Amino acid sequence: MTTIISAKDVHLSYGNYEALHGVNLNFQEKELTALIGPSGCGKSTFLRCLNRMNDDIENIKITGEIKFEGQNIYSSKMDLVKLRKEVGMVFQQPTPFPFSVYDNVAYGLKIAGVKDKDLIDQRVEESLKQAAIWKETKDNLKRNAQAFSGGQQQRICIARALAVRPKVVLLDEPTSALDPISSSEIEETLMELKHQYTFIMVTHNLQQAGRISDQTAFLMNGDLIEAGPTEEMFIAPEKQITSDYLNGRFG
Amino acid sequence: MHEIFLDELKKLNTQFMEMGVFVNDQIDQATRAFVDHDKKTAQSMVDNEEKIPTESIDIQKKALKLMALQQPVATDFRVVISILKATTDLERIGENAMSIALETIRVKGNPRIPEVEEIISNMTHNVRHMLIQILTAYVQDDEKMAREVASRDGVIDHDYVRARKLIVDGIEDDPSRAVASSSYFVVTRLLERIGDHIVNLASWVVYKTTGELEELTNPSETKTI
Ligand SMILES: Nc1ncnc2c1ncn2[C@@H]1O[C@H](COP(=O)(O)OP(=O)(O)O)[C@@H](O)[C@H]1O
Ligand SMILES: [Mg+2]
Numbered sequence: 001m002t003t004i005i006s007a008k009d010v011h012l013s014y015g016n017y018e019a020l021h022g023v024n025l026n027f028q029e030k031e032l033t034a035l036i037g038p039s040g041c042g043k044s045t046f047l048r049c050l051n052r053m054n055d056d057i058e059n060i061k062i063t064g065e066i067k068f069e070g071q072n073i074y075s076s077k078m079d080l081v082k083l084r085k086e087v088g089m090v091f092q093q094p095t096p097f098p099f100s101v102y103d104n105v106a107y108g109l110k111i112a113g114v115k116d117k118d119l120i121d122q123r124v125e126e127s128l129k130q131a132a133i134w135k136e137t138k139d140n141l142k143r144n145a146q147a148f149s150g151g152q153q154q155r156i157c158i159a160r161a162l163a164v165r166p167k168v169v170l171l172d173e174p175t176s177a178l179d180p181i182s183s184s185e186i187e188e189t190l191m192e193l194k195h196q197y198t199f200i201m202v203t204h205n206l207q208q209a210g211r212i213s214d215q216t217a218f219l220m221n222g223d224l225i226e227a228g229p230t231e232e233m234f235i236a237p238e239k240q241i242t243s244d245y246l247n248g249r250f251g
Numbered sequence: 252m253h254e255i256f257l258d259e260l261k262k263l264n265t266q267f268m269e270m271g272v273f274v275n276d277q278i279d280q281a282t283r284a285f286v287d288h289d290k291k292t293a294q295s296m297v298d299n300e301e302k303i304p305t306e307s308i309d310i311q312k313k314a315l316k317l318m319a320l321q322q323p324v325a326t327d328f329r330v331v332i333s334i335l336k337a338t339t340d341l342e343r344i345g346e347n348a349m350s351i352a353l354e355t356i357r358v359k360g361n362p363r364i365p366e367v368e369e370i371i372s373n374m375t376h377n378v379r380h381m382l383i384q385i386l387t388a389y390v391q392d393d394e395k396m397a398r399e400v401a402s403r404d405g406v407i408d409h410d411y412v413r414a415r416k417l418i419v420d421g422i423e424d425d426p427s428r429a430v431a432s433s434s435y436f437v438v439t440r441l442l443e444r445i446g447d448h449i450v451n452l453a454s455w456v457v458y459k460t461t462g463e464l465e466e467l468t469n470p471s472e473t474k475t476i
Binding site for chain 1: 253256322323324325327328329461462463
């Protein structure tokens, strides 16, 4: 197992409000990690630190160290465009751009300066296939992505994230806006893709975390309470509070 | 929602304890009836032979329903799984007690071997004490006590081996004892099996409290036919 991202003593404050109080967590390559915890505990905040999505927020202060493939991502030498290419993101609400499926998926490649039409075509097809949405879109590539169903839009967004061949994909509650069937289809897709990519996923669906993640990390009030192999976390966590949370005693 | 779970669990634990106490009483009745050649008591036990299996099914159904509807994980998961498994072991102990009752009915007025009956009463005393203690360890989540109880299975095994030897010697001394002796064989063997199920119960207590699945065999375990 190779650590691809490591977070060490990460503190984050929004103005005077400290939302993360020193989080230490490693992510292994080609594993799916689930970040769980009550609303407002800092899951999204932490996730967004991992590709510096928080950078533009006013009065934000981040200390500690986050390394991606051994390189400190907050160092001034870090190439942000490259970081975001390698560490992509999928959000809770499907957010396709208001243009065609093809242009949505090709978007990241074009930003990255890829001009080769054949390469782009090939990547679009591959990515849509990986996201298991090729069948529904192959005859409609010119159709507006927003005209698809919620579940299909989310897959198009996953395809868009995969098109630039990231190493890590961050997902913030990717299925919470979807119906159970679409969610379970997305879960299946992630299960298949996790042999090729590293996923870090915030989810409030604990059963989902149990079903598809390799590692589970439990956060509460800005602290990492416990993290470990999902099986251990769901059968014999070290802390009673973890068990209580997993069983819906609070949260 | 978790209120409901805790409430149901509490009821389930109570029902499990009650079943345990009843099973323990059955061991006592059965061995007493055996030694006293009290076929009437044995027969009344056999007439009620459905009671323990019915109770066991009821507990298991409730536990399965909790699993399906409340989907417990972590500590709660282990509690429900261990009650499911422990109930089966309790049921087996009940079956063994029932077999002792059946043996009592089957046996004819034969010459007896007092030393073996002494051992049977000793084994009965020990397994009943172990059973009560393991039930206590179960409700109190007392891993240490569970391990301690399991380790005492060695004493049961030792008595069993001693009884076998006495029985064999007895038959050699007086071959007419052979028929009665077969019952002694059966009953001591059943008591020894009860000890093994108590060890299983102990391992469910360990699983429930730690998440570790271990076989708590004692080092002096005598493998028997
Ligand atoms: N941009 C922001 N400015 C100020 N406070 C924020 C901001 N984003 C989140 N917070 C606060 O930080 C805490 C953690 O939020 P968040 O990471 O969104 O939690 P989660 O994803 O676990 O629900 C919350 O108390 C939230 O109100
Ligand atoms: Mg969030």
